[in-house]
Amino acid sequence: MLFLERLHLTHYKSYESGAFLFSERVNAIVGENGSGKTNLLDAIYFLSLTKSAFTSQDALSIQHGADFVLIDGVFSRYEAHEPAINLAKITNDSEENHSPMAISEETIAEPSEESRIAAPLRSSQITISLPRGQRKVVMNDRKAYERLADHIGKFPVVLIAPDDTDLIREGSDERRKFFDGVLSQQRPDYLSDLLQYNRILDQRNILLKQFHERHYMDEDLLEAYSQPLVELALRLNAIRKSFLQEFLPVFQEHYAQLSESRETVEIRYDSEVDIEQFKHQFWLNRHRDVAAQRTTLGIHRDDFVFEIDSYPLKKFGSQGQQKxxxxxxxxxQFHLLTQEKGHQPILLLDDIFDKLDDRRIAKLMDMMQDGTFGQVFLTDARPERTQSLLAESGITANIIRTT
Known part of the structure; x- marks a missing residue:
């Protein structure tokens, strides 16, 4: 079992300073809107994936007026299946500047000596530092990664947030980003190929722009970028197709449970790389690429098409169906990561009680109660609602109050 044991923030968004100790199971972050609930959730996401879930630029995570941001946390993992330590009664009462939490006297029920022998605990201290205007550094037990990509997937997380419906409403970029994120946490080789593809794509696009501006084309030089790009595109395309075959039935099963099998859903992978003789077509497309000043064929243009009862979900799906x-x-994603890693990823639920109806909330609460999920973090602006839902489901949680 994987869980985040503790977290310390310095100059992270609204947090000048904050120190938190977490339960291995359910952690409810409650407080008024604007009090830092989502920022705390995002810091956990950042610690796991070296980036924010809500802002595309790292610098936006540095508190206004500060020169740096520091995120430091300890992930722990039991090496055998063993009941979790009971941290149920911890209460974090933050001051206005989010100072370290206060812990009640009934804090931690330690495991027995037999439990420690049966399920040894392994911990990793992860530290992310970002001075303003400088390079981000990620350290594992005080040793810096040579490549940030080496950290991705070691401490997997799944985030369910209010703006997730952008996956449906927005363009193909959002859907590719989601599936690339799922695959990157599962398969380090996929992430490595994707990063390389994007680097070569950027370089080729710069070259195409130069050819357009100077009214000439060096085909040998262009081919030096085109050949590895095509090879990577074919490899990534094959992985995406194979992954969707595995992902689709799991997704459909979860949808059926949430919707009580009222309709059928489908995800289609739409890719230009699937055309016959892609290598030849890519070469024939070079003059068009120069005119467009960008690469007009490749996996960077792929889409994942969402359908409900064989119709586009975006146009024909109700709000409830889309949610x-x-x-x-x-x-x-959670199911497949659990299967791949051999333990449950950390689950982050941002403001879901306001966005889901009672039936769907009840399904999620049942899954928290029956052990489907491991460590869970959820946010809510209404503490009394959260406490009521948890009590009704028989779930004991660590309540973290932000002010």
């Missing part, structure tokens, strides 16, 4: 669709996507 069920994106929650099922995330639950399928």
């Amino acid at each position: 069920s669709f994106v929650v099922a996507l995330k639950l399928a």
Whole structure:
């Protein structure tokens, strides 16, 4: 079992300073809107994936007026299946500047000596530092990674957030980003190939722009970028197709559970790389690429098409159907990551009680109660609602109050 044991923040978004100790199971982050609930959730995401879930630029995570941001946390993992330590009664009462939490006297029920022998605990201290205007550094037990990509997937997380329906409403970029994120946490080789593809794509696009501006084309030089790009495109395309075959039935099963099998859903992988003789077509497309000043064929143009009862979900799906669709996507991601890693990823639920109806909330609460999920973090602006839902489900949680 994987869990985040503790976290310390310095100059992270709204947090000048904050120190937190977490339960291995359910952690409810409650407080008024604007009090830092989502920022705390995002810091956990950042610690796991070396980037924010909500801002594309790292510098935006540095508190206004500060010169740096520091995120430091300890992930722990039991090496055998063993009941979790009971940290149920911890309460974090933050001051206005989010100072370190206060812990009640009934803090931690330690495991027995037999439990420690049966399930040894392994811990890793992860530290992310980002001075303003400088390079981000990620350290594992005080040793810096040579490549940030080496950290991705070691401490997997799944986030369910209010803006997840952008996957449906927005363009293909959002859907590719989601599936690339799922695959990157599962398969380090996929992430490595994807990063290399994007680097070569950027370099080729710069070259195409130069050819356009100077009214000439060096075909040998262009081929030096085109050949590895095509090879990577074919490899990534094959992985995406294979992954979707595995992902789709799991996703459909979760959707059926959420919707009580009222309709059928489908995900189609739409890729230009699937055309016959892609290598030859890519070469024939070079003059068009120069005119467009960009690479007009490749896996960077792929889309994942969402359908409900054989119709486009974006046009024909109700609000409830769309919400069920994106929650099922995330639950399928959770399922496959659990299968791949041999332990459950950390689950982050941002403001879901305001966005889901009672039936869907009840499904998620049942999954928290029956052990489907491991460590869970959820946010809510209404503490009394969270405490009521948890109590009704028989779930004991660590309540973290932000002010």
